[in-house]
Amino acid sequence: MFKFSELSIFQRFNPISLIVILAIAVWSIVLGWGINQTLGAMAASPNNGLSARFEAGKELYRDTCSGCHITLPPEVLPTETWQELLEKPNSHYGTSVPNLIRLSQLLIWDYLRTFSRTLPAKDDPVPFYVQQSRYFKILHPRVEFTESVTHKSCILCHPGVNNFDFRSLTPQWDDAP
Ligand code: HEC
Ligand code: HEC
Numbered sequence: 339m340f341k342f343s344e345l346s347i348f349q350r351f352n353p354i355s356l357i358v359i360l361a362i363a364v365w366s367i368v369l370g371w372g373i374n375q376t377l378g379a380m381a382a383s384p385n386n387g388l389s390a391r392f393e394a395g396k397e398l399y400r401d402t403c404s405g406c407h408i409t410l411p412p413e414v415l416p417t418e419t420w421q422e423l424l425e426k427p428n429s430h431y432g433t434s435v436p437n438l439i440r441l442s443q444l445l446i447w448d449y450l451r452t453f454s455r456t457l458p459a460k461d462d463p464v465p466f467y468v469q470q471s472r473y474f475k476i477l478h479p480r481v482e483f484t485e486s487v488t489h490k491s492c493i494l495c496h497p498g499v500n501n502f503d504f505r506s507l508t509p510q511w512d513d514a515p
Contacts, residue, residue, distance in 0.1 A: 395449030398442045400502060402435065407489045411504045412453035414474040418464045420450040431466075480514065 389396075403409045412420065424447050427435035438446075455473060457464070465471040469487050485491075492499050498506040 392449040392452060395445035395447075399446045399449055402438055402442055402446065405436075406433070408492060408499050409502060410468065410489060410492075411502070412450045413455070414468050414477060415454060415465065415471050416473060417451050417454045417456045419466060419471075420454055421447070422464060422466075424450070480511075 400409050423430065424438070424443055427438040427443075463470075467488065468474045474487070475483075481495075492504070495508050495511050496504050496506060497508055498504070
């Protein structure tokens, strides 16, 4: 008959599991250290903390979405618009957005969602053009748009659009009351 007491500690604890446990311990320490470093870096630069988290998504957004037109800043359209556009890259204004793999889709979504607002009511129509977007209008209290606005007109007043800079204005607007 098998007697438990006959098994030595080494037989019960086979070397493979010991190695596995050791490996997990080392890996946890390394991982913990990495997270600490990242958090430390984010805390050290409070102004960059938020953007550091979304930097990859922002870069992917600019890479993936700048092939045919300028990339619009997230805040000019509601979150619902971005969601629709990201979910349906193959029916994009009569064309399709190439190279939108699942991982980039998730990272871009994380970025766009964070820097845009949802529509005030669930049954509000989802605007697919800046022209129809209330958030675009809210961001332009001084501007009375007479002609229709599209992604092509931003450059008229924002000289930095190609650097994704929508804060800089042409001197004409900078000096206007
Ligand atoms: C293959 C070319 C192509 C790519 C790549 C592309 N778009 Fe577009 N996009 C278009 C076309 C065409 C229109 C229609 C506007 C026009 O006719 O100029 C459009 C319009 C838009 C508009 C409305 C612009 C306005 O003037 O109101 C938004 C917002 C938009 N795209 C977002 C995106 C996003 C987000 C991505 C990346 C996921 C993307 N686009 C990538 C071709 C593209
Ligand atoms: C006729 C000039 C004009 C056009 C065209 C225009 N803008 Fe603006 N934009 C302004 C002015 C001026 C401001 C500053 C707010 C104000 O005074 O109304 C501004 C502010 C903004 C802001 C806020 C910037 C901040 O301080 O954070 C964003 C974002 C923006 N515009 C995006 C766009 C986009 C995207 C387009 C194109 C679809 C566009 N604008 C087209 C004049 C313009």
